Amino acid sequence: MNQATTTAPEGAQPDFSTFGLDAAILRAIVEQGYTTPTPIQQQAIPIALQGRDLMGAAQTGTGKTAGFSLPILQRLVPTQSASVSPARHPVRALILAPTRELADQVADNVATYAKHTQLRSAVVFGGVDIRPQIEALRAGVEIVIATPGRLLDHVQQKSINLSQVQILVLDEADRMLDMGFLPDLQRIVNLLPQSRQTLLFSATFSDDIKKLARSFLRDPATIEVARRNSTNENVTQTVYAVAEPDKHRALVQVLRERELKQVIVFVNKKLGAGRLSRLLERDGIPATAIHGDRSQAERTKALEDFKAGTIEVLVATDVAARGLDISALPAVINFDIPYNAEDYVHRIGRTGRAGATGDAISFCSPEEERSMADIEKLIKSPLKREALRLPARERFGDERPAGRADGARPARDDARAPRDDARPPRADRDDSRGDRPARSHGATGHGIRHGRGAPVDEFFLKPYEPSGASVAAAKAESEADKPAATSAIKRKQNVGLLLGGYKR
DNA sequence: AAAAAAC
Numbered sequence: 001m002n003q004a005t006t007t008a009p010e011g012a013q014p015d016f017s018t019f020g021l022d023a024a025i026l027r028a029i030v031e032q033g034y035t036t037p038t039p040i041q042q043q044a045i046p047i048a049l050q051g052r053d054l055m056g057a058a059q060t061g062t063g064k065t066a067g068f069s070l071p072i073l074q075r076l077v078p079t080q081s082a083s084v085s086p087a088r089h090p091v092r093a094l095i096l097a098p099t100r101e102l103a104d105q106v107a108d109n110v111a112t113y114a115k116h117t118q119l120r121s122a123v124v125f126g127g128v129d130i131r132p133q134i135e136a137l138r139a140g141v142e143i144v145i146a147t148p149g150r151l152l153d154h155v156q157q158k159s160i161n162l163s164q165v166q167i168l169v170l171d172e173a174d175r176m177l178d179m180g181f182l183p184d185l186q187r188i189v190n191l192l193p194q195s196r197q198t199l200l201f202s203a204t205f206s207d208d209i210k211k212l213a214r215s216f217l218r219d220p221a222t223i224e225v226a227r228r229n230s231t232n233e234n235v236t237q238t239v240y241a242v243a244e245p246d247k248h249r250a251l252v253q254v255l256r257e258r259e260l261k262q263v264i265v266f267v268n269k270k271l272g273a274g275r276l277s278r279l280l281e282r283d284g285i286p287a288t289a290i291h292g293d294r295s296q297a298e299r300t301k302a303l304e305d306f307k308a309g310t311i312e313v314l315v316a317t318d319v320a321a322r323g324l325d326i327s328a329l330p331a332v333i334n335f336d337i338p339y340n341a342e343d344y345v346h347r348i349g350r351t352g353r354a355g356a357t358g359d360a361i362s363f364c365s366p367e368e369e370r371s372m373a374d375i376e377k378l379i380k381s382p383l384k385r386e387a388l389r390l391p392a393r394e395r396f397g398d399e400r401p402a403g404r405a406d407g408a409r410p411a412r413d414d415a416r417a418p419r420d421d422a423r424p425p426r427a428d429r430d431d432s433r434g435d436r437p438a439r440s441h442g443a444t445g446h447g448i449r450h451g452r453g454a455p456v457d458e459f460f461l462k463p464y465e466p467s468g469a470s471v472a473a474a475k476a477e478s479e480a481d482k483p484a485a486t487s488a489i490k491r492k493q494n495v496g497l498l499l500g501g502y503k504r
Numbered sequence: 505a506a507a508a509a510a511c
Contacts, residue, residue, distance in 0.1 A: 149510040
């Protein structure tokens with residue numbers, strides 16, 4: 001619960017029982033140990049119960065899922081029937097989510113809250129056998145949680161009929177309405193009755209998306225708990241100025257220094273995710289990757305192993321940026337600065353959930369200052385660039401061999417580094433002593449020194465101090481909303497940063 | 505520019 005954004009009057013002590021929910025639903029809530037609704041729940045539930053359309057913005061980790069699940073169940077309870085005929089079980093509520101893992105998680109939540117009711121739900125997403133999904137739908141369900149592609153597949157196969165849907169929910173609504181999803185979403189919405197209730201939830205809504213969203217809503221209520229696009233204040237944000245080739249070492253350093261045992265490391269690209277997780281394994285750090293090029297089985301296992309604690313570091317693309325609720329996750333690291341400022345808000349929202357505190361650490365290279373500035377503008381708070389003391393690379397064993405601009409190692413070195421984890425951690429093998437000629441792709445590989453391999457020297461990255469001018473410019477830009485006028489200023493400042501902040 | 509989402 002986010003105390004700082006609580007809007008309840010003093011002494012009013014809100015309680016779930018005040019919503020007039022069915023006893024069966026209330027019982028499930030109590031069993032979950034919930035007593036006090038969060039601010040978004042307090043505000044959203046009564047409105048949703050009235051059947052009104054709703055656009056709800058609340059910070060990450062403040063219980064949006066229950067905010068729409070509970071009223072859905074309540075609205076459907078009177079129509080529940082014990083009949084198993086699908087004809088008597090038309091789909092009455094449809095919840096769409098942008099990733100399979102999130103759909104799965106939302107479905108778990110819905111099933112939990114519906115446990116003592118007669119209402120049934122099914123989850124439907126791609127990458128897994130479609131047949132069990134068809135069976136579940138045939139048996140009859142009132143609530144379907146889905147990702148768009150597989151849902152349309154079911155529509156084509158006629159294993160689902162959406163003509164009786166009374167309630168549509170878009171979880172992570174701004175993502176569902178973006179260019180990549182919009183065509184599928186439009187197709188789905190066209191299959192639904194015109195007269196229905198539509199609920200939109202997210203932690204972020206850009207002005208453009210808000211406008212677009214209105215075209216899907218009828219006379220909507222708008223709820224903004226705290227400020228739209230704001231980060232959770234329980235999350236401490238740190239930005240380290242780190243040059244691109246130093247990021248791997250910086251990561252190992254931060255993991256060790258802070259003794260982080262559970263952390264999601266976000267990267268921007270799928271290839272980068274696989275590469276980094278393998279490097280970490282070579283460092284003796286239990287890591288795995290989750291991204292869209294992995295099979296669904298691999299994705300599911302990665303997430304499960306991470307949740308179980310078998311894996312300490314989950315290297316993830318933005319497939320894991322939104323919605324995923326990993327209990328007590330202490331920290332998130334942005335190895336890459338996300339291209340979209342909104343994604344930053346969602347990424348760091350994986351930590352500091354349900355009132356807990358969390359750490360968000362970002363590695364910002366000179367090339368990424370533009371993105372970082374966009375983030376600061378979005379969240380309306382400047383973030384100081386901190387210096388990070390790094391152990392030196394091996395004098396000649398540079399992790400970025402000459403001629404390779406992308407930092408990848410030559411193929412033969414790659415061949416020497418098996419993809420699986422059969423190999424013992426590098427620290428134990430100790431083949432990184434300086435008793436032989438250093439090679440550009442040599443035994444030190446990524447250049448990490450640890451264990452007995454003491455650093456030969458250290459260098460110090462001078463932090464970027466946000467100048468008064470840059471802060472003022474960011475403020476002016478966000479207030480006056482004149483991006484064209486200030487982007488030139490921003491560019492100039494970045495040149496300054498490049499020269500002053502990152503020279504080595 | 506990238507990621508996500510059906511087969």
